[in-house]
Amino acid sequence: DDLTSDQAALVAFRNAVAPRLTEWNSSNSSPCSWKGIRCSSNRVTHIRLPAIGLYGELPSGVLGNLTALQVLSLRHNFLTGTIPSDLARCTQLTIINLDSNSFSGDIPSAIFSLPLLASLTLSNNNFSGPFPADFNNMTQLNTLYLQYNQLSGEIPDLNNLTNLNNFNVSYNNFNGSVPASLRNMSADSFRGMTQLCGQPLPPCAGAPSSAPAPGIVPSAPTPGNTPSAPVNPSGGGGSSSKLSGGAIAGIAVGSVVGALMILVLLVFFCGKRNAWPKDPATKPMVGAPAMRPGEMAGLPKRSSAYPLGEPVGSGPASVATSSSKKLSFVGNLSRVYDLEDLLRASAEVLGKGTFGTTYKAILETGPVVAVKRLKDANLPEKEFRDKVSELGAMQNPYLVPLQAYYYSRDEKLLVYEYVPMGSLSSLLHGHRGSDHMPLSFEARAGIALSAARGIEYIHSTGPRASHGNIKSSNVLLSGLNEARIADQGLAQLVTTPSLNRSARYRAPEVTDIRKISQKADVYSFGVLLMELLTGRTPSNAVNNEEGVDLPRWVQSVPRDKWKTEVFDLELVKQQTAEQEMVLLLQLAIDCTAQHPDNRPTMYEVASRIDEIFLSVSGQ
């Protein structure tokens, strides 16, 4: 085992799942300098290749040769099949992260031969089968993420895992009761499984108050869940036939509360029906809208309806409901809804931006989408369609996917996947109620990393490709530490863009937002990093004063005062990762250099944040 055999294994890995990783080239350099690889004592110790389009099955007999490997992170790729059993030979592994791929089959048994494994993330895959009790032998494990798979059966008691701090198995098909050793985990770790019960979830049916017996399913129906037979076919659930008085009272109260909640939800949703305004000229309203767009988002009431199809420019209303008017779907997406469905959907205004108004639309058939109604998009039809198709071809886990668009002379709509967790802007500056959770540095670094990767991807599609409007409301949260970039390429679609709304993020050399460059994106991203680290909005950076420029203010504060004056108090209070905070702020300053040539490339920015994130998260 030496670096030569490590290199051969990496080349075999590349040939199998990463043919486009051409910089992994054995003839020109040591593998230790290859993208995503780290070495120590002349052996490969880290493979970290998140979101670079790996696809296919991991070859067997390859990774097992990397016997000094400590970290394997292949998250957010398109890998399929099972995990080869020879991974068991990588006995130095401490971290495995395979989140967001399409792996299937049982939980790989190879992992149970890894004595040092401290962090295992298999979430967002298609793993199925049981939750092996062998996990109990992995005494070093402090992180176990299995959420969003199809695992089933009962969750074993993990009483040997005394270091387990981070745990999530939500949205699988587990049943029975939560084992005693996991009852102090948060309820969020067990969400989305109606057959699972017991603390921290609602008590199991017939359980004597706080100590539910294993193998008993909840009997109080929740929406979408009907009570079923006891899970334990051997009769372990025998006690379910005799309910204590307390349990019966609990179920009765639970059922009444449940029924009331369903009623409230029904009233709410029925009330929202038809909130999406239709063009009164082309189709009569189906009942008066109970709510106009804007009301739900807490925006001021409009004095009149805001009908889709009302001319944006001049000319007659054009989004008719005739069947000839169709949405165009981008990429390989099949037609799962059409314009008719959008017009029928309940809608609320999410906000009004530079390029138009964005709505959240809940289609009657179930999907939820974000619809952007463009203003000032007067490009000729062919040019518009070509540009939107180019945008649609951009597929990356860190970009909000465009699904479809509608074009007519007077109305242009873009339909995106709806990202439900809100924007970075609302997370940082929104209302902070009593249940507000401070945002850790690790979460901020993770959000910065995903945003940087999204922009890096856009830049990688061509030397002139840029986003043009990087700011915190265009960074949408897709997970605890993750985000996606919205609104890519819109500046190219509009003809008379307003310059005002994003001014505080704009590089000094940019006078027309249609002529932005990659280095201008880097500047805006630097401002966004400062916002993330200071918690201040770029428009009212200091003492809520309009007009104070965030980059200039940050640069005016001496480095030894950053802790007390610059960093968000919430971060300082957490007293962690001080060195990494300084590194990230220094990167923000580099990004906001006055002269574009002095700014790093987005590739360099993402790599530097990657290092920072690695050192705070170990992932």
Ligand SMILES: Nc1ncnc2c1ncn2[C@@H]1O[C@H](COP(=O)(O)OP(=O)(O)OP(=O)(O)O)[C@@H](O)[C@H]1O
């Ligand atoms: N796909 C989406 N999913 C969820 N929320 C979205 C989506 N797209 C946009 N939003 C949210 O909708 C609101 C309005 O967005 P919009 O893009 O219209 O304006 P903006 O981001 O505030 O400004 P700009 O147009 O200058 O980018 C923002 O709060 C944004 O975070």
